Amino acid sequence: VPLQRLFDTLGTYVGSSFVNLFNRFGYVYQVYVQSETSGRRTMEDVERLTVLNNQGEPVRLGSIIQARFVSGPTAVLSYNTYPAIEVAVGTAPGASSGTVIAEIERLAAEKLPSNYAVAWTEVAYQEKIAGGYAPLIFGLGVLMIFLLLAGQYESVRLPFVILLATPLAIFGAIGFLALRDLPLDIFGQVGLLLLVGLAAKNAILLVAFAEDLRRNQGENPLRAAQDAARLRLRPILMTSFAFILGAVPLAIASGAGANARLSMGTAVIGGLLVATLITLLITPTFYVAAERLFGRQKESRRGSARPAE
Template identity: 45%
Template sequence: GGMTGELYKQFAITIAISMALSGLVALTLSPALAAKLLKPGEHGDQRTDFLYRFFFGPFNRGFDYLTQGYAGGVRFIVKRALLGMALFAAMLVATYGLFQQIPTSFVPSEDQGYLYGIGLLPDAASQDRTEQVGQQVSDIFLRTPGVSGVVAVNGYSLLDGQIKTNTNTFFVTLKDFEERKTPATSNNGIMASVMREFASIGEAIVLVFNPPGIPGLGTTGGFEFWIQNRGSGDYKDLEKVTRGFIAKSKDHPELSGLNSTIRTASQQLYVYLDREQANTLGVPVETVFGALQTLFGSAYVSQFNKFSRVWQVIVQAAPEYRSRPDDLKKVYVRSTNGSMVPLEAVVKLENTTAPDLVTRFNGFPAARITGSAASGFSSGQATAAMEALAREVLPEGYSFAWSGETFEQKKSGSASALVFVYGLIMVFLILAAQYEKWSLPFSVMMAVPFGLFGALLTVWLRGMENDVYFQIGLLTLVGLAAKNAILIVEFAVMKHEEGMPVMAAAVEAARLRFRPILMTSLAFILGAIPLVIATGAGANSRHSIGTGIVGGMTAATVLAIFFVPLFFRLFEGRGSKKESVATSEGAETVAIHQDQPVVSELVSEDRRDA
């Protein structure tokens, strides 16, 4: 379920349809095409043919030598079962170690061609001051290589969606990927460059964010962490705990750019209505509130039609009559007896401080902290650091929760493992039905760990992360690794049924299927190379899935093909012994049953003679 389930569903539908079409073409059109193209006598005399003498001939002879060497290696492994199983166990241990070593994440951060910027000024900052800071930030963006344009929205906070005079929001568009081929002009390079220059702006805190890897999972890239107050404390206590948490996070190198928009000391004007005085003067309470809303806010009155459109009528006081608190003294309301009463006669003004936004998460008062993993660390490592810090810093009565990408990452923790296990079970059941045995499919399934080892090793060498796209690639390797093993096991079974011993059948099958295995594997590996070296939008996602399947398929081709014959010998040899024992027991039983009538006949003949 969730976002991870949607990703797996899209992948499964795509692969299922493509494989169904591929199978249809392989079973129908490919034989017809082969019969049309491959005809005897069309390749000329091999002794005089130029291509055969200088290319195909040497290539075939070299491949024959390679096949002989491969058969010798298989024969060496098959004869030394203990050594082979020891190497296999060592590979399993290395695979487990790589699983523990590679950092985890949900989806990789992508260069999507645009960035977000946030400017935070003190609470008392005016709109003019905010616009000046916005101009400075825009100038820094525009002179940065790789930036195409900037749209500044002064007075709007992207993080919490509020309209406030002390915040800026910037939408930064980057140049085309063809013009940004250096690390300095990538999204991460641009963010690092501008953040160094933003440090010189003393009037505001300016932050830059990458958009989320999947649209809709959070406002910005990185993580969204919530501190929840589940006790009896107020919002001032919540802000104090949140600020202390952010200050303590500077001791953790895995974390970067932590910030929160919680403000409990924002200046506010509190209007106190004296209800007894209003009742004495005959002024209804709803009249007072209606006047305040209409003049200092706005009120919808009606609508009218003109120019084939519907226009709304909104009533609001002119700006010069609602710019200062003293403007309330100029407002009059009508009492029940028809007289006009000044509004200041029933209300009192008081300057106070209070939260500018009261947020709740899962029903509890909460403060949101946004941040990201520091350079060189994965989102999984940043998540672990935040949770460890929360358990250390948060006092009693406070808890934490996640939202956005990190919430999906936590929710999908065991889902990928379950999908992988179900994939293995399905392949095993299909093979068991094909071979009509429970033991023989194990010789095919034992090739899957080699694919996992190769995928993990390649990702680790490239310094990448174990994300959901890489896990989808691992699921693909189940079928790809099993495919190579099936080619060997299928022929080994045929050779064994023809009368060859199990060991000789395994070696002969490996030798016969070596060329088809290399051809199909190399075709797949070379076809996936563009994913490994992809650039542009979505490149990191393609790197994750491409690197895993290329590394895994390489290991399944180079390593597993030496061990599959060994597994066939171990599992099929054990099954053959059971079958031979059962056959010998059946033969003895048949002999006994055949002898019994003879004995009875002899006895009856003796009785007749008597």
């Protein structure tokens, strides 16, 4: 009796084996083979089961095996080819996932024997890998926007003024997360990266219009900034509040996976709300200050370059 055939027979009798599908009465039915409950209830029932040998003759299982009860785990797990124990960890209210990961690793190092190790799966694994790259990704995002704006306006001064509104959005996002007692997890960090572009968009609407008035119509920086803030108020509020209302379903989400949507939605709404309201006051001020500062430097360079009479 081949050993594989013996295992297959036990699996079919005691468990079940899928055979095929058939159509009847407009429905698809599945066919399984399994022993009756009365034929697999006790050890004696199992020993009375039969299996075919290589000659096609039925052989009683009790004549080739000895059955007995043993204790053991219901499932044996392995991870990366090592025996493993799966542990699901829930975070306490107000605790971030990064703090929980660090605390679990600290406890494992203190309490577990030296031949034990801790490994992470699913979202925790991704956070463990990508968590250290969040500041780098955020910095590269700001740098990319700065370079694009510098190439568009052929100036370093205007992109610098535009990006000064970015910290306002970050502070607003972190503040709203704190008000709702939500951690700054990986999803909230994605929201922060999104806020860089959203906050820069509002500042671009102001600075680009003010710069156009200054260059083409010859207005002084203060007058240009005032006109830009007055004329671009409605477009800024319309686009900002449209995006905020679109993110409201994320901030009030419930059900499976709601924590990810809550963090991202709250960060986006809080950051964009604060950036929109304060940008209308701060960005024109920064623009006027930068124009006066760089204007004085240009005048001083022109005066030093003028030949003596």
